[in-house]
């Protein structure tokens with residue numbers, strides 16, 4: 421289990437238009453694009469309905485809402501939803517993150533300054549230090565912390581009562597949370613990737629806020645290339661808007677979206693140059709595999725880690741590539757996506773596909 425706070429997480433932003441993590445520009449515009457209420461929040465029907473009940477019931481009882489854990493891939497709306505929770509409860513929100521809490525004392529300081537009913541948003545909760553985590557157990561369950569004063573044999577624990585608060589934890593790695601922590605949340609919402617039709621709604625909504633004209637087909641085209649992720653949809657929308665302003669009359673149609681995303685090398689399924697390079701090497705050089713990760717990485721001139729952590733997860737999710745014990749294997753969908761013909765079974769697997777079977 422990776423519990424090292426200083427270990428860098430793979431940052432796939434790195435200038436990639438289809439990265440799910442936020443870059444500087446995203447951070448600047450995201451606040452303006454965030455839905456402010458559950459009704460405005462697109463998709464995630466189940467999480468939204470369940471959360472709606474949790475919050476309404478707490479409001480009706482005049483109580484503070486139960487602690488909420490939100491898990492899911494980057495860019496799916498965890499931070500957005502945490503702010504909505506506070507807004508729906510009419511409560512202030514305090515924002516911090518696991519890596520920012522190095523010592524239990526840091527957490528004690530935050531907890532002891534909370535107001536009654538306040539929402540504490542703890543992002544990347546899986547990256548908190550162990551002592552802070554243990555303090556959090558007691559705070560969540562009994563609204564109490566023990567503050568240690570002094571050092572060594574003379575140290576004493578002074579119990580401190582906390583006002584009732586709602587902890588909203590967010591994590592991209594629910595599997596890394598220790599069970600005692602997971603069990604202390606009254607509600608866990610798992611965020612799924614979005615359907616293209618939902619992303620279309622996100623895009624129309626954002627276009628309106630950004631004052632960009634877009635038609636139904638234009639929005640559908642961008643949605644289909646957004647990898648199920650609202651953050652990517654919003655980012656592609658901004659790049660297509662640039663293109664529409666410079667090369668056309670500013671209005672986004674399907675034609676404009678296709679041309680713009682062609683310039684940025686994001687294809688019809690949301691694969692970018694790196695994704696396609698990996699697939700192309702797998703198909704053209706290794707006849708669809710199986711081939712070892714290291715060999716594949718050398719063939720595309722990238723680090724092993726880049727191929728494994730940046731390109732592969734989406735290719736696997738899309739059913740274009742499979743990881744098998746014998747190596748990486750392309751699926752029939754991969755051949756179809758690149759418009760290539762797979763070699764016939766038992767043909768030895770060498771040479772150019774397309775020389776075989778036709």
Ligand SMILES: Nc1ncnc2c1ncn2[C@@H]1O[C@H](COP(=O)(O)OP(=O)(O)OP(=O)(O)O)[C@@H](O)[C@H]1O
Nearest residue numbers: 450453454461462494495496497498499500650651
């Ligand atoms: N359901 C949604 N409806 C409309 N917009 C959304 C929705 N979910 C996310 N967004 C938009 O996507 C952007 C990213 O969302 P958010 O920051 O909440 O993701 P996150 O899950 O917290 O990501 P990370 O794991 O990187 O912290 C926001 O700007 C928000 O406007």
Ligand SMILES: [Mg+2]
Nearest residue numbers: 498499500543
């Ligand atoms: Mg977030």
